Amino acid sequence: xxxxxxxxxxLEIGKIxxxxxxxxxxxxxxxxxxxxxxxxxxxxxxxxxxxxxxPCRIKQIRSEDKESRLxxxxxxxxxxxxxxxxxxxxxxxxxxxxxxxxxxxEEEEVDTGFIDFEVIDSNKQHKGLVIDEIDNGAQIVxxxxxxxxxxxxxxxxxxxxxxxxxxxxIQCKNLDLLEG
Numbered sequence: 001x002x003x004x005x006x007x008x009x010x011l012e013i014g015k016i017x018x019x020x021x022x023x024x025x026x027x028x029x030x031x032x033x034x035x036x037x038x039x040x041x042x043x044x045x046x047x048x049x050x051x052x053x054x055p056c057r058i059k060q061i062r063s064e065d066k067e068s069r070l071x072x073x074x075x076x077x078x079x080x081x082x083x084x085x086x087x088x089x090x091x092x093x094x095x096x097x098x099x100x101x102x103x104x105x106e107e108e109e110v111d112t113g114f115i116d117f118e119v120i121d122s123n124k125q126h127k128g129l130v131i132d133e134i135d136n137g138a139q140i141v142x143x144x145x146x147x148x149x150x151x152x153x154x155x156x157x158x159x160x161x162x163x164x165x166x167x168x169x170i171q172c173k174n175l176d177l178l179e180g
Contacts, residue, residue: 010045010053010094019085025075026085028093038072039063043116043129045094048147053094055129055145096131114163114170119144119153122161122173127151130170142170151178 014030030038039061045053060075079085119127119142128146135141140155153159153172162171 009097011097012092013044013095014093016046016088016091016093018089019082020073022082023075024079024081024085025073026079026088028072028074030072030093041095043095045096045145046088046091047094052149053145054147055131057129114140114142114155117142117163117168117170119170119172121175122171124171127172127175151175153178 012031014028017027017029019025020027041061042058044056044058046056047053057077058074059077062073064071064073079088113133114130115133117130119130121127128144128151130142131145131150132143133140134143134152142153142155144151144153153175159172159174159178160170161173163169164171
């Protein structure tokens with residue numbers, strides 16, 4: 001089940017204004033011009049044409065102060081050139097409501113379990129990022145945001161091959177049984 005704008009667990013924090021340079025950097029106009037908060041962002045969400053949210057891991061953020069205006073330039077891990085960056089022009093940038101206190105100044109340290117772990121398949125191909133955990137009493141089920149929606153994966157031996165806490169990666173197997 002994918003999240004759509006009607007039942008969104010996400011908070012809009014900015015907009016992609018334009019591409020910058022040839023290597024995929026984007027100028028992002030954030031709603032909160034608090035440099036120390038924006039510089040700490042590691043993961044944001046964008047929406048595809050269907051309205052589904054998908055995660056975008058931030059590779060680098062740099063700021064520029066011109067004429068007393070602070071501008072932010074973001075490079076996402078999956079954007080490698082100007083054409084890919086240009087395709088994102090005008091897209092809104094979101095964070096999860098659960099982390100929105102990050103921008104309000106009420107930041108607190110919370111154990112997020114597997115949240116923001118990368119999920120890869122048995123061929124080491126990127127499947128998505130963990131956006132939620134559900135404890136159904138019998139087991140933990142992770143909700144993985146993919147470019148085609150969300151995927152729910154039970155954290156059992158049948159589907160989980162390896163968990164690397166140091167790299168925040170969960171390697172899964174038999175995902176074809178869950179997809180479709």
